Amino acid sequence: MIDYILLEKYSKDINVLFVEDDEDIRKETSELLEDIFQKNITIAVDGQDGFTKYMKYHEENNKYFDLVITDICMPKIDGVELTKLIKKENIEQKLIILSAHNESEYLMELVNVGISQFILKPIEFNSFIDIIYKISKEIYHINSEESEELSSTVNLSSNLYWDKDNSQLVQDSAKIKLTKKEFLLIALLLKSPEKTYSNDEIVIHLWKDDLDKSPDISNLKNVISRLRKKVPLLNIENIYSFGYRINVIN
Template sequence: MLDYNLLEKYGREIAILFVEDDENLSKEMALLLKDIFYKVDIAYDGEEAFFKYMSSTNNYDLIITDIQMPNMDGIELIKNIYRINPEQKVVVLSAHSETHYLMELVNVGVFQFVLKPIDYDNFLEVIFNVSRNIYNKRVYKNEKNSVFIKLSDELSWNKQEKQLILNQKVLKLTKKEFLFLDLLMKTPQKIYTNKQITNYLYDEESELDILISNLKNLISRLRKKVPMLDIQNNYGVGYSIRIY
């Protein structure tokens, strides 16, 4: 079942250009899309759409376009846009009678289609999946470019300095606490196995059970020291850290 709360979350920063020569359908879809996305622009043919695309100060995250339109059809519009931005997300509206165009569109690089007449449940499902992809890529890019990994409202990890920051103050960590966090922060939310962690932390050639017991004590002390640090025990497999 479609999660409308998540769709609303994804749509808050997504700009859409909707291209359709049927004026009634355009108005109807504009009302639907404006309830979800922060910016929705309408164009009635490919030529107008391409002009808006080139004139936009902020790039459109998603283009939704019909195929058969006057002045410039949807295929030419997509080809022109891909020459400028090969990564542009596009959803194509296609009537059953236009299926012969689909292979050409796939060859161009389009993989998302919605058949007309539009089934709104199916349409929203496609839009949800595309929006999630756009949102996740944006979050990943922001996290990758940021020096800080946010762990709570007050807590963050400085990737460059490898420091745990609480309310803008550096927390003092023991050597083992530092090594443990340093490992988990290499790929936040990845589950590191008990063996991976103990190999990283301890040089001793002790039994794995003893090392895991030491690890559990270390994590217990760290949780008491920094309660808002969300260290997750993943069903006895290992540990991960939850980011905000």
């Protein structure tokens, strides 16, 4: 079953180009897409119009659409040619093809071009939502990773941040001196801030080079206690009986 709360999270910032020449299908499908993608939809009435709007969007925004959804059989430029033109411009472009059953002769060619998904017409709602959910989740994580790569800092509070380029904790423009264990702990927790790391995972990571020792949860608690005293603004959250995660400011 689709988690619609997650679907909203994944899809809300995705920009979509929808290309369809049939007026009735275009109207019905665009209304559904606007509900999902919060009106971040550009509509094109044929392949030529679609490619023109695709390039115009790139020129005006210095980026491509996150997702293109296109019919196959269209005047001027069909969906196969449109797909080839778009892929020539942006090999990474996510594309969904709307296909009638009698258009199967095109499908192998489109697979070779590198489309993301097929949706058969007439569109079946549950299948359509399932595909949109999966590709929206994929685009969301790609965009999140790119944003993290572009950002050189992770904000931990209004006056505290992690300098990713130099692997350094900074508060009020001053670098905070960390012990090896404190550094390893922060770096691990910030690797995936949304994740709660188990006590065992953290202990193994912090003491992986101390083969002659047998650390346990008490050793980890001591490290965290000292770090909290050293940096009160650092919000390391204890998830009772499981482990720890670090809270960041988005």
